[in-house]
Amino acid sequence: MRAVTSILVSGFLGMLLLITGCSGARLMMPTPNVLTMENQDIYGNLAPELKSTEVQLFYATDRKPEKDEAGNLRYGFERSASIAFGKVVVDLGTDITWDDLLKASRTQQRLKPVKMEVKRIEEILRSPETPLPYKEVDGKIIEEPGYSAQRARDNESFRKLLLEQLALSKRNEVFIYVHGYHNTFEDASFAMAELWHFLGRIGVPIIYTWPAGYPGIFGYTYDRESSEFTVYHLRRAIKFISSIPEVEKIHLIAHSRGTDVASAAMRELTIAARAAGEHPREKYKIHNLILAAPDLDLDVAKQRLGGDQVGLSAHRVTVYTSPEDKAIGIAAKLFASPRGRIGTFGVSEATGDIKQQLEYSTANVAFVNFQGAKGGQKDQRDTYGHSYFRDAPTVSSDLVLMLRNDLDPGDPGRPLEPLGLHFWRVPPGYPNITEKQ
Numbered sequence: 001m002r003a004v005t006s007i008l009v010s011g012f013l014g015m016l017l018l019i020t021g022c023s024g025a026r027l028m029m030p031t032p033n034v035l036t037m038e039n040q041d042i043y044g045n046l047a048p049e050l051k052s053t054e055v056q057l058f059y060a061t062d063r064k065p066e067k068d069e070a071g072n073l074r075y076g077f078e079r080s081a082s083i084a085f086g087k088v089v090v091d092l093g094t095d096i097t098w099d100d101l102l103k104a105s106r107t108q109q110r111l112k113p114v115k116m117e118v119k120r121i122e123e124i125l126r127s128p129e130t131p132l133p134y135k136e137v138d139g140k141i142i143e144e145p146g147y148s149a150q151r152a153r154d155n156e157s158f159r160k161l162l163l164e165q166l167a168l169s170k171r172n173e174v175f176i177y178v179h180g181y182h183n184t185f186e187d188a189s190f191a192m193a194e195l196w197h198f199l200g201r202i203g204v205p206i207i208y209t210w211p212a213g214y215p216g217i218f219g220y221t222y223d224r225e226s227s228e229f230t231v232y233h234l235r236r237a238i239k240f241i242s243s244i245p246e247v248e249k250i251h252l253i254a255h256s257r258g259t260d261v262a263s264a265a266m267r268e269l270t271i272a273a274r275a276a277g278e279h280p281r282e283k284y285k286i287h288n289l290i291l292a293a294p295d296l297d298l299d300v301a302k303q304r305l306g307g308d309q310v311g312l313s314a315h316r317v318t319v320y321t322s323p324e325d326k327a328i329g330i331a332a333k334l335f336a337s338p339r340g341r342i343g344t345f346g347v348s349e350a351t352g353d354i355k356q357q358l359e360y361s362t363a364n365v366a367f368v369n370f371q372g373a374k375g376g377q378k379d380q381r382d383t384y385g386h387s388y389f390r391d392a393p394t395v396s397s398d399l400v401l402m403l404r405n406d407l408d409p410g411d412p413g414r415p416l417e418p419l420g421l422h423f424w425r426v427p428p429g430y431p432n433i434t435e436k437q
Helices: 002-022 033-037 098-104 145-166 185-198 219-229 231-242 258-275 280-284 298-306 326-334 352-360 393-405
Strands: 054-067 073-092 116-126 134-137 140-143 173-178 204-209 249-255 286-292 316-321 365-369 417-420 423-425
Touching: 033 393, 054 145, 054 185, 054 231, 073 145, 073 185, 073 219, 073 231, 116 145, 116 185, 140 145, 145 204, 145 231, 173 185, 173 231, 173 258, 185 204, 185 393, 204 231, 219 231, 219 258, 231 249, 231 258, 231 280, 249 258, 258 280, 258 286, 258 298, 280 286, 286 393, 298 352, 316 393
Parallel strands: 054 204, 173 204, 173 249, 249 286, 286 316, 316 365, 365 423
Antiparallel strands: 054 073, 073 116, 134 140, 417 423
16 A cells, blocks of 8 residues: 555656646747748737737636735635636736847847746636526526626626727637646746737737646646636636627637646537537637647547537647657556547557547547657757647747638648648648658
């Protein structure tokens, strides 16, 4: 028994050390290759309000609010039964100008590191605690009218704020980022701020940040259950945002353990829409569902997502995988995943029933494989190969091309290498491919 306990404790410590690598660094991510190759100025036609090193993001969170030593608002790892909406301002360059940031955003050889800092957090409103009181009347479930009215007022207040931000962009699109295990509120803010910046600051950026970051060796188990706790709130947030007529597309981007949160919410929304006789893709406007380094058991995902055809609930589903993702590798061992986890899934493992499903499927699903070390592209910050969707300039380039230019794999301008069965590879030097690799 002691030996088993020791192995488990060591495993959790290893997991903590490995996946801590996905916690947001305080330096801006490397410039995606595509931005160093383009002649066009994607920042030239921005609204004046967006031309600043300071990036304003919206957030939705069911983290419990706290106060720091100076009395300022912050969010920790404790859970809240209510969901809060607000704004957070991230400075992408605490000691540089806007022109300096533009130069740093077009090169891999920056003169100095770009330091990021969370400047301000403003909670605008907080919904009633869930679940709302309810009862059955004549076969229908009725929520307490006063709480329902408050939620409607809150939704309208936040809708007006979203519309103000949409007015600054030529694209009526919303980008929602769902972070992974052991990430803080600040980590999520940094990740969304830098990604939105390299997308050209289009649409409205929103971070959905759930109660992760519990300290110590039980951090993974706490965060895992928090990821289950938060699904209802994310589902409500997506349902609300998609109901805004002015929002034309929603891009849902999830990383690591956040992929389970996002996919579980999408599954429940899919079931609800179909039960009501509606098409989930049309109802919820999910244009891109992106699962980066997914910490998902392959068999579980196959049953829960494939069984309910969740892939058809988005215009495009993209799954980023890497055989060198050590964090996903240790998760597979910790949970004894019989067929592994999706985060390391490759075309060679697509056999039997999975191969049959992929061959028959008409869903626009792509598995995009990244091999950092073998391609000589792994960034030094990404020691454990888990945050490559931001830290590898090739993979972040693919994200930019897909989200900004709305390209499928293999389209002109997005030259991923086809492997068959919905699988693609990120070649070295991508997207500037001058010869067959």
